[in-house]
Amino acid sequence: MLLCMSVWHTMAxxxxxxxxxxxxxxxxxxxxxxxxSKHPPRTIAxxxxxxxxxxxxxxxxxxxxxxxxFAGVQIKDYGGLGGLKTINVRSLGAQHVGIYVDGIRITxxxxxxxxLGKFSLSSMESVSLYNANKLDxxxxxxxxxxxxxxxxxxxxxxxxxxxxxxRNASFSTWMAKVNAQFDKKGWSGFVDGEWTDSRGDYPLRYxxxxxxxxxxxxxxxxxxxxxxxxxxxxxxxxxxYYYDSERGCPGGIVRRLSDxxxxxxREWDRDFFIQASYQKQFLxxxxxxxxxxxxxxxxxxxxxxxxxxxxARVDNHYxxxxxxxxxxxxxxxxxxxxxxxxxxVRYSKLKADLKKFDDVFxxxxxxxxxxxxxxxxLQMAASLLHQHYHDFxxxxxxxxxxxxxxxxxxxxxxxxxxxxxxxxxKSIFRAPTLNDLxxxxxxxxxxxxxxxxxxxxxxxxxxxxxxxxxxxxxxIYQNRIENRIVCLPLKxxxxxxxxxxxxxxxxxxxxxxxxxxxTGQWNFSLINSITWQRDVDRxxxxxxxxxxxxxxxxxxxxxxxxxxxxxRTLQFTTSYLYVGERMWSKADPEDILEPYHNVDMKLSYTHxxxxxxxxxxxxxxxxxxxxxxxxxxxxxPGRNYKLTLSIGI
Numbered sequence: 001m002l003l004c005m006s007v008w009h010t011m012a013x014x015x016x017x018x019x020x021x022x023x024x025x026x027x028x029x030x031x032x033x034x035x036x037s038k039h040p041p042r043t044i045a046x047x048x049x050x051x052x053x054x055x056x057x058x059x060x061x062x063x064x065x066x067x068x069x070f071a072g073v074q075i076k077d078y079g080g081l082g083g084l085k086t087i088n089v090r091s092l093g094a095q096h097v098g099i100y101v102d103g104i105r106i107t108x109x110x111x112x113x114x115x116l117g118k119f120s121l122s123s124m125e126s127v128s129l130y131n132a133n134k135l136d137x138x139x140x141x142x143x144x145x146x147x148x149x150x151x152x153x154x155x156x157x158x159x160x161x162x163x164x165x166x167r168n169a170s171f172s173t174w175m176a177k178v179n180a181q182f183d184k185k186g187w188s189g190f191v192d193g194e195w196t197d198s199r200g201d202y203p204l205r206y207x208x209x210x211x212x213x214x215x216x217x218x219x220x221x222x223x224x225x226x227x228x229x230x231x232x233x234x235x236x237x238x239x240x241y242y243y244d245s246e247r248g249c250p251g252g253i254v255r256r257l258s259d260x261x262x263x264x265x266r267e268w269d270r271d272f273f274i275q276a277s278y279q280k281q282f283l284x285x286x287x288x289x290x291x292x293x294x295x296x297x298x299x300x301x302x303x304x305x306x307x308x309x310x311x312a313r314v315d316n317h318y319x320x321x322x323x324x325x326x327x328x329x330x331x332x333x334x335x336x337x338x339x340x341x342x343x344x345v346r347y348s349k350l351k352a353d354l355k356k357f358d359d360v361f362x363x364x365x366x367x368x369x370x371x372x373x374x375x376x377x378l379q380m381a382a383s384l385l386h387q388h389y390h391d392f393x394x395x396x397x398x399x400x401x402x403x404x405x406x407x408x409x410x411x412x413x414x415x416x417x418x419x420x421x422x423x424x425x426k427s428i429f430r431a432p433t434l435n436d437l438x439x440x441x442x443x444x445x446x447x448x449x450x451x452x453x454x455x456x457x458x459x460x461x462x463x464x465x466x467x468x469x470x471x472x473x474x475x476i477y478q479n480r481i482e483n484r485i486v487c488l489p490l491k492x493x494x495x496x497x498x499x500x501x502x503x504x505x506x507x508x509x510x511x512x513x514x515x516x517x518x519t520g521q522w523n524f525s526l527i528n529s530i531t532w533q534r535d536v537d538r539x540x541x542x543x544x545x546x547x548x549x550x551x552x553x554x555x556x557x558x559x560x561x562x563x564x565x566x567x568r569t570l571q572f573t574t575s576y577l578y579v580g581e582r583m584w585s586k587a588d589p590e591d592i593l594e595p596y597h598n599v600d601m602k603l604s605y606t607h608x609x610x611x612x613x614x615x616x617x618x619x620x621x622x623x624x625x626x627x628x629x630x631x632x633x634x635x636x637p638g639r640n641y642k643l644t645l646s647i648g649i
Contacts, residue, residue, distance in 0.1 A: 044135050044379050044411040044422055046458055046475050048512060051126035054525055057564045057573040057602065063152060064116040066127045068577065069560040071510035071529035073129065074553070075116075077630045083220075085117040089148035090131065090479055091506050091535040091554045092452060095430050098133075098146030102154055102230075102237055104275045104293050105142050109348035109362055110320055112433040118243050118271065122165075122179060123192040123228065125155040131477070132409065132426045132454060135381050138279065138287045138330035141342040141366035144385045144409065147428055147452050147479075154230050154239065157181035157188045163648040170640035173198035189231040197223045200248070202637040204627060217637075219248035219264060238276040245269045249301075252633035270298040287330040291344075295322040319351045340370045354440045360399075361392040362434065377415040384408050389431050393438065400437050400445040405429060420460040427453050436485055436498045444498040451482045468517035479506040479535075501539065504551055508533025525564040532557050555580040555595075569606040574599065584632050596628030606646075615646035 048070045050058070058066050064085040068075040074088040086094040095112035098105055106114050121127075128134075128151045133143050143149060160182050167175035174197050181190040200220035206213040224245035231238045251264035275293035282288070297320040304313040323346070330340040346364040370383040385407050391399040411424035429449040437443045458475035484502040513528040535554040537546050550556070557580040564573045577598040585591040604617040618641070622628075625639035 044381055044413045044424065045133065046131040046422070046424075046456060046473070046510070047128060047134070048529070049126055049128040050527075051128075053523075053566070053571075054527065054562075054564065055121060055124065055127060057525075057571060057604075058121070058562065058575065061121075062117045063119045063121060063124070063127060066121060067116065067129065067150065069527065069529060069562055069575065070129050071512050071531050071560075072131070072508070072533070073531075074555070074558075074579075075630070076553070077634075077636065083117070083634075084113075084115050086113050087116060087150065088553075089129070090454075090477065090508065090510075091504075091533065091551065092147040092479065092481070093430075093450075095433065095450075096147035096428075096452060098142070098149045099152070100143070100149060101152045101241075102239055102275070103139070103143075103151070103277055104239075104291050104324070106273075107295065107322055107324070107346070107348070108297070108320070109322065109364075109434050110299075110318060110350055111435045112430070118224075118226070118245075118269075119152060120177075120192070120194060120226065122177060122194070123154050123190065123230075124152055126153045127151070128153075131456065131475070132411070132424055135372060135411065137332065137338045137372060138289050138328045138340055139342065140289075140291055140326040140328055141344040141368040141385060142326065142346075144368050144370070144383055145366055145387060145428065147426075147430075147454065155181075155190065156232055157183050157190055159183050161648060163646060165644055165646045167642055167644040169198070169642040171198055171200050171202050171637065173200075173642075175644075187231065187233045189229065191227075191229040193225075193227045195225050200637075202640070204635050204638070206633070206635055217250060219266075220250045222247040235279040236276070237278075238274075240274045241272065243269065243271040250634070265301060265303040267302075268298075268300040272296045285332050287332070289326075289328040291324070291326040291328075293322075293324040295320070295324075297321075317353050321349045323347045336375045337373050338371070340368075340372075342366075342368050342370075348434075350434050357438065357440050358394045360434050360438050363390045363392075364388075364431075379411075379413040379415070381411045382409070385428075387429075387431070391434075391437070398445070400432070400447070403431055403449060405449065418462040418464075422456075422458045422460070424456050425454065427451070432485060432498070439498075442487065442497055447485060447498060448483045448500050450485050450500075453480045453482075454478070467519050468515065470513075470515040472511075472513050474509065474511040476509050477507070480504070481506075503538050504535060505538050506533055506535040506554075508535075521568050523564075523566045525562075527562040527564075528560070530559045531555075550583050552584050553582050553593075555582045569608070571602075571604050573602040575601075579628075591632070593629050593632060596626050597624060598626065598628065599623040611649065613646075613648040615644075615648070617644040617646070618642070619644075 050066050055066060062085065064075050067073055067087055072090045076086050076088065077083050087097050088094055089097050099114045108114060130149045133146060133149050134151065163179045165177040175194065177194045179190060179192045182188065198221060200217060200222060202217050204215060204217055222245060224243065226243045228239065228241040246266065246268050249265035249267055273293060273295040277289065277291045279287065279289035299318040302315045304315045326342060326344040328340065328342040330338055332338040344366040348362040350360045365388045367386045368383055370381065372381040387405055389403040393399045407427045407429065409426040413420055413422035429451045431449050432447040435443065436447055437445050454477065456475055456477045458473060460473040462471045463469060481504045483500040484504060485498060486501050487498055509532045511530045515526045517524045534556060535551050536548050537551050538548060541547055558578060560577045562573065562575045564571065580595045582593045583591065584593050600621045601623055602617065602619045604615060606613050606615040620641055622636065622639050627635040627638040629635055
């Protein structure tokens with residue numbers, strides 16, 4: 001909506017300054033203007049989105065920095081600057097969240113998680129989160145197969161430009177970034193490259209009831225290079241991505257920061273994917289979309305260092321390849337009704353040099369039948385998803401049994417003016433990952449899928465006026481997860497195994513309030529999210545110590561507030577995040593992570609000279625210097641600074 005207001009303001013200026021023709025045969029070339037609908041259609045699914053100026057006003061490090069302010073989201077950060085960053089939505093778990101770039105899923109058959117720290121905000125037009133899944137007339141079967149979905153939409157260029165960014169930040173961090181965009185003869189695209197190097201040696205003080213440790217974080221360095229590009233024309237879009245990194249994997253804080261805890265491990269990553277999508281409408285009522293993708297990933301994890309006296313020494317290499325294709329068809333006999341069918345196939349191959357590990361191949365097929373209707377403000381949607389997994393391995397114990405399941409989802413909503421009421425139900429499961437099934441001495445080939453049943457009731461209200469707009473949405477929800485896949489020490493203290501254990505029940509409330517106000521050359525934005533949820537273990541009614549007690553890493557209350565103030569090309573952003581206490585050990589319910597408050601601030605200014613823009617940005621993260629923890633004994637860096645210089649042509 002903020003974009004719409006900006007467009008209307010530009011149109012008003014153009015109209016106000018336009019001169020009348022001096023003669024009847026004069027030719028005047030008017031500036032191209034894009035007109036956007038004032039009232040976008042409401043979505044049946046519960047959704048949150050950051051786009052345009054609001055998205056770029058946040059910290060520009062990674063996608064994880066934007067998602068952490070969404071309602072119902074927990075971001076786990078493993079190890080600070082170079083740590084793995086994963087998303088958990090409504091306590092479903094990272095494996096239940098699908099991450100999509102331009103409508104095609106990022107996959108990892110090995111462990112089922114996606115590191116959000118590998119994706120930059122600089123090339124993104126919007127970041128959106130859908131509980132359950134987005135409901136379009138024509139979408140792939142994979143988009144129906146997650147408990148929640150995150151969509152990363154890359155920016156579609158509208159002109160030629162070149163920009164360069166240089167950044168210096170705390171803890172010996174340097175970054176250089178280049179972005180080139182073009183728009184020629186119907187084709188548009190961009191190339192975005194980034195190089196970052198950081199020692200990550202931040203000072204820390206870890207204090208608890210029994211210890212007080214002061215030192216400097218070691219082995220938290222990271223060096224990475226990211227290059228990606230995209231090409232668009234009408235219904236065609238493509239994306240190519242390459243990421244190469246080396247990082248330290250720091251250990252937990254102990255009472256003495258002795259040398260044997262310095263080099264706990266190191267990790268090397270090389271990720272590559274190329275994807276393309278094409279969609280076409282023909283004969284007025286028919287719509288077809290084709291997706292294709294190839295992924296190649298390499299991971300090396302090494303802890304084989306002389307100083308690691310108390311750490312198992314390993315030097316493992318993993319290589320994963322993935323081929324994906326999808327065809328989607330939609331038939332719209334009337335404007336208010338559509339039918340769709342989609343078929344996806346994915347072939348994954350995992351190789352590793354672990355002892356007694358054989359190559360694993362997985363064939364994953366999905367089909368979906370869906371119907372949607374929108375009649376006089378009443379929206380309804382229903383889908384039936386079929387998933388089939390078949391693994392192949394040459395191991396003596398053989399592969400896991402094929403998995404074949406059908407799962408339904410239904411949604412309904414009613415809109416009257418700016419008010420929308422909605423309700424939806426979705427049953428879905430996640431298949432065990434290849435690590436769950438085949439990891440040496442840990443994997444269990446008899447695992448069952450982890451089932452999730454979600455029920456949601458929500459309300460949404462939008463208000464628009466000439467200078468400001470606001471939106472409010474609130475949802476109450478209930479999640480049930482059966483046959484949770486966990487790792488437990490069944491064969492002795494040092495030998496763990498994957499197994500189905502547990503039933504968890506979650507009920508909660510998500511609410512968001514967004515407001516935008518513009519007057520003259522001033523604009524203001526306020527984005528607020530609130531989450532209250534109770535996620536408990538109901539596995540064994542006979543276990544009085546654990547039954548109906550909170551599960552690990554699930555806060556009862558969290559909230560985030562972002563305020564943006566802009567005048568001309570000067571912009572100030574402040575963000576506040578609060579996360580309540582979380583239990584982190586089932587063995588001792590008294591072991592909790594303390595609640596934390598995090599405040600980030602960002603001040604940016606852009607000066608335009610002819611066709612060249614010069615920008616300067618100062619960010620102060622964790623202003624309160626709380627050094628909070630996402631995981632026990634892994635304190636975050638605390639207060640740190642980023643100074644960025646940018647030049648655009």
